[in-house]
Amino acid sequence: MQVQKGNENKAITIYDIAKEAGVSAATVSRVLTNSARVRPEKKARVLELVEKYNFKPNALAKGLSDTKSKVIGILTADIRNPYYAELFVACEQAARKAGYTVLLANTLGETQREEEMLQMLRGQQAEAIIQMGGRVDDLVSNMEYVEMVNQTMANTPVIITGKLDGTKCHMVRIDSMETMDLLMEHLLSLGHRRIALIGGRMSVLSTYEKFLQYKQILKENGIPFDPDLVSEDGSYNEKSGYGLMNCMFEKGVKPTAVIAVNDSTAAGVMRSIMEHGYRIPEDISLVSYDNTYMTELLIPRLTSVDYNYEEFGRILVETAIAAIEGETGAYLKTITPKLIIRESSGPAGTEE
Amino acid sequence: MQVQKGNENKAITIYDIAKEAGVSAATVSRVLTNSARVRPEKKARVLELVEKYNFKPNALAKGLSDTKSKVIGILTADIRNPYYAELFVACEQAARKAGYTVLLANTLGETQREEEMLQMLRGQQAEAIIQMGGRVDDLVSNMEYVEMVNQTMANTPVIITGKLDGTKCHMVRIDSMETMDLLMEHLLSLGHRRIALIGGRMSVLSTYEKFLQYKQILKENGIPFDPDLVSEDGSYNEKSGYGLMNCMFEKGVKPTAVIAVNDSTAAGVMRSIMEHGYRIPEDISLVSYDNTYMTELLIPRLTSVDYNYEEFGRILVETAIAAIEGETGAYLKTITPKLIIRESSGPAGTEE
DNA sequence: GTGAAAGCGCTAACAC
DNA sequence: GTGTTAGCGCTTTCAC
Numbered sequence: 001m002q003v004q005k006g007n008e009n010k011a012i013t014i015y016d017i018a019k020e021a022g023v024s025a026a027t028v029s030r031v032l033t034n035s036a037r038v039r040p041e042k043k044a045r046v047l048e049l050v051e052k053y054n055f056k057p058n059a060l061a062k063g064l065s066d067t068k069s070k071v072i073g074i075l076t077a078d079i080r081n082p083y084y085a086e087l088f089v090a091c092e093q094a095a096r097k098a099g100y101t102v103l104l105a106n107t108l109g110e111t112q113r114e115e116e117m118l119q120m121l122r123g124q125q126a127e128a129i130i131q132m133g134g135r136v137d138d139l140v141s142n143m144e145y146v147e148m149v150n151q152t153m154a155n156t157p158v159i160i161t162g163k164l165d166g167t168k169c170h171m172v173r174i175d176s177m178e179t180m181d182l183l184m185e186h187l188l189s190l191g192h193r194r195i196a197l198i199g200g201r202m203s204v205l206s207t208y209e210k211f212l213q214y215k216q217i218l219k220e221n222g223i224p225f226d227p228d229l230v231s232e233d234g235s236y237n238e239k240s241g242y243g244l245m246n247c248m249f250e251k252g253v254k255p256t257a258v259i260a261v262n263d264s265t266a267a268g269v270m271r272s273i274m275e276h277g278y279r280i281p282e283d284i285s286l287v288s289y290d291n292t293y294m295t296e297l298l299i300p301r302l303t304s305v306d307y308n309y310e311e312f313g314r315i316l317v318e319t320a321i322a323a324i325e326g327e328t329g330a331y332l333k334t335i336t337p338k339l340i341i342r343e344s345s346g347p348a349g350t351e352e
Numbered sequence: 353m354q355v356q357k358g359n360e361n362k363a364i365t366i367y368d369i370a371k372e373a374g375v376s377a378a379t380v381s382r383v384l385t386n387s388a389r390v391r392p393e394k395k396a397r398v399l400e401l402v403e404k405y406n407f408k409p410n411a412l413a414k415g416l417s418d419t420k421s422k423v424i425g426i427l428t429a430d431i432r433n434p435y436y437a438e439l440f441v442a443c444e445q446a447a448r449k450a451g452y453t454v455l456l457a458n459t460l461g462e463t464q465r466e467e468e469m470l471q472m473l474r475g476q477q478a479e480a481i482i483q484m485g486g487r488v489d490d491l492v493s494n495m496e497y498v499e500m501v502n503q504t505m506a507n508t509p510v511i512i513t514g515k516l517d518g519t520k521c522h523m524v525r526i527d528s529m530e531t532m533d534l535l536m537e538h539l540l541s542l543g544h545r546r547i548a549l550i551g552g553r554m555s556v557l558s559t560y561e562k563f564l565q566y567k568q569i570l571k572e573n574g575i576p577f578d579p580d581l582v583s584e585d586g587s588y589n590e591k592s593g594y595g596l597m598n599c600m601f602e603k604g605v606k607p608t609a610v611i612a613v614n615d616s617t618a619a620g621v622m623r624s625i626m627e628h629g630y631r632i633p634e635d636i637s638l639v640s641y642d643n644t645y646m647t648e649l650l651i652p653r654l655t656s657v658d659y660n661y662e663e664f665g666r667i668l669v670e671t672a673i674a675a676i677e678g679e680t681g682a683y684l685k686t687i688t689p690k691l692i693i694r695e696s697s698g699p700a701g702t703e704e
Numbered sequence: 705g706t707g708a709a710a711g712c713g714c715t716a717a718c719a720c
Numbered sequence: 721g722t723g724t725t726a727g728c729g730c731t732t733t734c735a736c
Contacts, residue, residue: 013712023722029715033715038722058416060413060415061713065714065716065727101476123410297650366730366731379705379707381730382706385730394705411730412729416731419713
C-alpha cells in the first residue's frame with residue numbers, strides 16, 4: 001500500500017460532491033446554504049457525501065463570490081493585556097453567534113504597526129474593523145491616521161472604543177466620567193478626603209477625562225485640589241504604579257486612599273504601600289479600574305470598576321454588523337460601569 | 353455636493369489600476385508580486401496609482417487563485433490565560449515575519465467547540481493549524497478528536513503543544529520532566545525536604561509528567577513520598593490553589609515549600625498561606641510554572657519556570673511553515689525551560 | 705516585457 | 721426544483 005503524503009491530497013470541492021451525488025454544483029451550494037428548496041432525496045445524498053468527505057466549503061471562494069467574507073477584524077493594542085483579552089473574547093463570542101469570524105491583529109504599542117495591521121485587515125476583506133486601544137485612545141488624534149481610517153471607511157466601517165476626531169467612526173466606549181464618579185463616591189462615603197490619583201498619561205482621552213472629573217468632584221465636595229496627590233505622567237503597568245507611589249511617599253505625601261488608573265498599576269501601588277509599612281485598607285485604601293482577573297489574585301483583593309465585558313463586546317459587534325448592513329444609527333454608544341467592592345477599600349482612618 | 357454613503361463605495365481592484373495605468377491586469381499583478389520584470393516606467397505608473405488609491409489586493413482572491421491563503425490557524429483554549437496570550441503573540445510575530453497571517457480561535461474549555469473551531473479554520477483555508485492546549489493536553493487522547501484531526505491532516509498540517517496519540521501531528525512542547533528538575537533542584541538546594549505539589553489534573557499530560565518526575569526526584573534524594581503533600585485532583589486557577597492549600601493545612605500538613613502547577617494556582621496558594629499566618633518565603637517557599645506577568649504582581653514576587661515564549665512561538669510557526677512546504681522533519685521538538693528565581697523562594701527553616 | 709485568457713471554488717441570476 | 725452560466729479579484733500559463 002502506498003503511503004499517502006499528507007497535504008498533497010487535493011482538497012475536495014463542491015464539484016466533487018456534485019459529481020458523485022449526480023447533481024449540479026449549484027444544487028450542492030443550495031443545500032449547503034439552505035438558500036432554496038431541494039428535493040429531499042438529493043439533499044440527503046449531498047449531505048451524506050459532505051459527511052463522508054468531511055467537506056467544509058472554502059470560505060475564501062465564498063467570500064470572493066458574494067463579496068462577503070463574514071470576517072470582522074479586531075485591532076488591539078496588546079492581547080496580553082487582560083482588559084483587551086476579555087473584550088476580545090466577548091467580541092469573538094458575539095461575532096460567532098452572528099455567523100462571523102473574527103480576525104485579530106495586535107499592534108503591540110507600535111503606532112506604525114497600527115497602519116500595517118489596518119491594511120492587513122483590509123486585505124483580508126474584513127467587512128468591519130473594531131479597534132480597541134492604540135491611537136483611538138489619544139486625546140488629540142493623529143492626523144495621518146485619521147486620513148488612513150477615513151480612506152478605509154470608504155469601504156469598511158470602523159468601530160472604535162475611543163475617539164478619532166475627523167472621522168465618522170462609530171464609537172462604543174466606557175463613560176470615563178461615570179467611572180470616576182463611582183470610585184469617588186465610594187471613597188468619599190468611606191470618609192476619605194486625601195485621595196490620590198495614580199498612573200496613566202494625560203495624552204490619553206480616558207485618563208484625561210478621569211482627571212477632570214476627579215477635580216470636579218473634589219470641588220463639588222469642597223475639597224481643595226492638591227497637585228501633590230496626582231502623579232506626573234506615568235504609564236499603565238505595575239512598574240509605573242510602583243515608581244509613582246514611591247515618589248509620592250518620598251515627597252512626604254500620604255493619602256488615605258489611592259485611585260490607580262488600572263489594575264496593573266494598582267498592583268505596583270500596592271507593593272509600594274506595603275513596602276512603606278502601611279496596611280491596605282486600614283491605613284490606605286486602594287481602588288482601580290478594569291476589574292480584570294488580577295483583582296482576585298492580589299492580597300487584599302482589589303476594589304475595581306467593572307465594564308461588563310460581555311455586554312461591551314456584544315455592543316461592539318452589534319454596532320459593527322449594523323454598520324456592515326448599512327444601518328446608520330447613533331455614532332456613540334456608552335457602556336455603563338459598575339463598581340465591584342472588594343477588600344482593598346475601607347473607611348478612612350482618623351489619624352489625619 | 354452629493355454626500356457619499358460610506359461603504360457603498362465599490363472597492364478598487366487590480367483592473368481599475370490597470371485601466372488607469374494603461375496596462376493589463378496581469379502587469380499590475382506582476383508589479384504587485386514582483387514576479388516578473390516590468391518596464392520601469394509602467395511599474396512606476398502602477399505603483400503611483402496603488403499609492404493614490406491606497407490599494408490593497410484582495411487576499412481572498414489571491415488565496416483562491418493560487419490556493420495559498422497565507423493563513424495559519426491558531427487554536428487555543430483561552431486567550432485570556434496569559435500563558436496562551438504570550439504564546440499567541442509570539443506566534444503572531446513570527447508568522448508575520450514570514451508573511452503569514454494568523455487566525456485565532458478560542459475553544460473556551462468546551463471540547464465540543466474544539467471541533468467546531470477546527471472546522472472553521474479549515475473553512476478559512478488555514479494552511480496549517482497550531483493547537484495549543486485543550487484536547488492535546490490530555491493524557492489519554494480522545495478518539496473522535498483524533499479521527500477528526502487525522503482527517504484534517506490529509507490537507508492541513510496540525511502542530512500541537514502536547515500530544516495526540518494516533519496522529520502524526522508535529523509536536524513542539526515543553527520538557528515537563530525538566531521543569532520539575534529545575535524546581536526540585538532549586539528547592540532541595542535550599543534545604544527543603546517537605547515539598548508539596550499543588551493543583552492540576554492528573555488527566556493532563558504535563559501535570560502527570562510533573563507528578564511522576566516529582567516522585568522520581570524524591571526517591572533519588574532518599575526522601576519518602578508523602579501522599580499528603582500532593583493535592584487531590586484540582587484545577588489551574590486561583591480558587592483551586594486556595595482551596596487545595598487550605599485543605600492541606602486543615603489536615604495538619606505543613607510543607608516547607610510548595611510547587612504550584614501554574615502562576616494562578618500559586619496566587620491562591622499564596623493567599624491561603626498568608627491567611628494561615630505564615631510568611632513567604634521565611635516559613636514556606638512557593639514556586640510555580642509559566643512565568644507569566646503575574647509573577648511580578650504578587651507580593652512577594654514569584655519564583656517561576658519560564659519557557660522563552662518568543663522562541664516557543666517561533667519554533668511552532670517554523671514547524672508549521674516547514675510542514676506547509678512539505679518538509680517532513682522531526683515530529684517532536686522540545687522547549688528548554690529556565691528557572692526565574694524571585695522573592696517567593698528561600699532557605700528552608702530549621703523548625704522541621 | 706506584456707496582454708489575453710483560463711481557472712481557483714463558490715454563489716446567484718437566469719432559464720427551463 | 722434544478723442545471724447552466726457568468727462572474728467575484730487575483731495569478732499564471734501561453735502566445736506574441
